[in-house]
Amino acid sequence: MITNQALNVKELLAKDEQFLSSALYRVFHIVAERGEGSYIYSTDGMKYLDLTCGIGVTQLGHCHPEVVKAAQEQLAKLVHISCVTHHTENIKLAEKLEKILPGEINNTFFCNSGAEAVDGAIKLSRYVNSGRPNIVAFRGSFHGRTLGSTALSSSKALHRKHYDPLLAGITFVDFPNCWGCPVFKDPKNCQLECLDLLTRMFKLNLPPESISAIIIEPIVGEGGYVPAPSHSLNPRFNYLKELRKICDEYNILFICDEVQSGIGRTGKWFGIEHYGVVPDVITMAKGIANGLPMGAFSSKKKYMSLMPPGAHGSTFGGNLVSCAAASKTLEVIERDKLLDYVSKTGTELMKHLENELKSIAKIRGFGFMIGIELTSKEKAEKVIEECFKEKILILSAGAEQKVIRFIPPLNIERTLLFNTIDKIINIIKKG
Numbered sequence: 181m182i183t184n185q186a187l188n189v190k191e192l193l194a195k196d197e198q199f200l201s202s203a204l205y206r207v208f209h210i211v212a213e214r215g216e217g218s219y220i221y222s223t224d225g226m227k228y229l230d231l232t233c234g235i236g237v238t239q240l241g242h243c244h245p246e247v248v249k250a251a252q253e254q255l256a257k258l259v260h261i262s263c264v265t266h267h268t269e270n271i272k273l274a275e276k277l278e279k280i281l282p283g284e285i286n287n288t289f290f291c292n293s294g295a296e297a298v299d300g301a302i303k304l305s306r307y308v309n310s311g312r313p314n315i316v317a318f319r320g321s322f323h324g325r326t327l328g329s330t331a332l333s334s335s336k337a338l339h340r341k342h343y344d345p346l347l348a349g350i351t352f353v354d355f356p357n358c359w360g361c362p363v364f365k366d367p368k369n370c371q372l373e374c375l376d377l378l379t380r381m382f383k384l385n386l387p388p389e390s391i392s393a394i395i396i397e398p399i400v401g402e403g404g405y406v407p408a409p410s411h412s413l414n415p416r417f418n419y420l421k422e423l424r425k426i427c428d429e430y431n432i433l434f435i436c437d438e439v440q441s442g443i444g445r446t447g448k449w450f451g452i453e454h455y456g457v458v459p460d461v462i463t464m465a466k467g468i469a470n471g472l473p474m475g476a477f478s479s480k481k482k483y484m485s486l487m488p489p490g491a492h493g494s495t496f497g498g499n500l501v502s503c504a505a506a507s508k509t510l511e512v513i514e515r516d517k518l519l520d521y522v523s524k525t526g527t528e529l530m531k532h533l534e535n536e537l538k539s540i541a542k543i544r545g546f547g548f549m550i551g552i553e554l555t556s557k558e559k560a561e562k563v564i565e566e567c568f569k570e571k572i573l574i575l576s577a578g579a580e581q582k583v584i585r586f587i588p589p590l591n592i593e594r595t596l597l598f599n600t601i602d603k604i605i606n607i608i609k610k611g
């Protein structure tokens with residue numbers, strides 16, 4: 181029997197197909213209507229535990245009351261002024277960011293998304309290293325959907341298909357993946373050959389003096405939840421430290437894309453802090469405003485001030501409502517000590533997953549950015565399908581879509597978290 185509610189969903193999905201661009205992929209064919217904390221509610225009255233956070237965005241859960249209040253209050257005061265005047269909210273947020281950004285990174289440009297943040301960082305590198313036309317990016321990484329950030333991305337060929345010519349001067353090098361070594365070595369006794377890929381390239385085809393920037397995700401997100409090698413993974417090797425040395429040697433700008441790994445997701449404000457390295461530029465977006473559109477790139481004032489007024493801009497970027505929501509999001513993460521919570525709970529979670537699944541899956545990550553790599557896409561799809569039956573929304577990642585990604589809200593309640601992970605472990609074990 182088709183109920184009114186079911187009919188409603190069918191009608192909505194039919195209209196969705198008729199009026200919305202087919203380019204926009206959707207994972208689950210339910211229609212979300214409302215969200216609260218770790219849950220979303222669909223139009224047919226179903227309640228789902230959301231372990232996707234809208235792809236790593238709602239760090240404090242859906243519609244966090246304090247963030248909603250901050251945004252509502254700002255909505256009633258002033259929504260938009262663009263660059264016509266200065267305004268209170270971006271000043272407040274930029275000052276707050278300066279306190280949490282690593283090293284001497286102290287100056288920020290606000291935009292609307294991660295891809296825009298990456299594009300802005302590329303423009304910055306052109307100013308800092310004027311006359312150097314090349315950029316190095318890592319194979320398997322994702323940086324966004326604008327033409328600039330698409331040119332830097334290589335996590336899925338579909339994202340680039342039909343879009344050539346893209347931004348010129350991009351060279352890819354393999355990401356140092358200790359769970360699928362690009363040069364087929366065993367991380368326990370390798371000679372750090374993945375670093376040679378970069379330095380050999382400098383000798384053979386890409387003079388380092390021609391490179392303006394190297395962009396890297398400290399923990400690859402869309403490409404499969406792969407942290408760059410750090411001492412906790414390989415005692416002899418901290419890839420990002422080596423990369424820092426190379427960038428220093430050749431005056432190459434080190435851009436760290438923290439769009440997915442930033443804002444507390446890994447138990448530190450920024451993923452790169454796990455490596456004890458300070459990049460030159462940090463891009464961020466996703467979790468910063470708990471769901472309102474916001475992106476940013478930050479660097480040292482000495483670099484940022486090379487771009488004169490008008491060199492870059494955005495009508496909506498850094499609008500007052502998103503800034504107010506972002507300031508409140510950062511304040512709540514700090515006040516509720518969520519970095520500590522995510523760090524400790526994430527470590528426990530990883531141990532638990534390893535104990536239960538080590539013979540059938542590769543487990544990796546930091547904090548609440550954990551990847552569970554299964555042996556095939558079909559297996560991952562089955563897990564996602566079975567979770568959906570249990571009213572749990574969870575996503576996959578990676579070119580082969582065989583990594584289950586675990587990105588719950590940073591404030592998810594501990595018992596709920598461990599009960600749910602046990603359900604997922606059972607589903608994975610059943611195969």
Ligand SMILES: Cc1ncc(COP(=O)(O)O)c(C=O)c1O
Pocket residue numbers: 292293294295296298322323324325397401402437438439440441465466
């Ligand atoms: C590391 C990284 N950079 C950039 C982006 C692009 O962000 P947005 O979709 O907000 O443009 C993403 C999105 O998934 C990302 O994971």
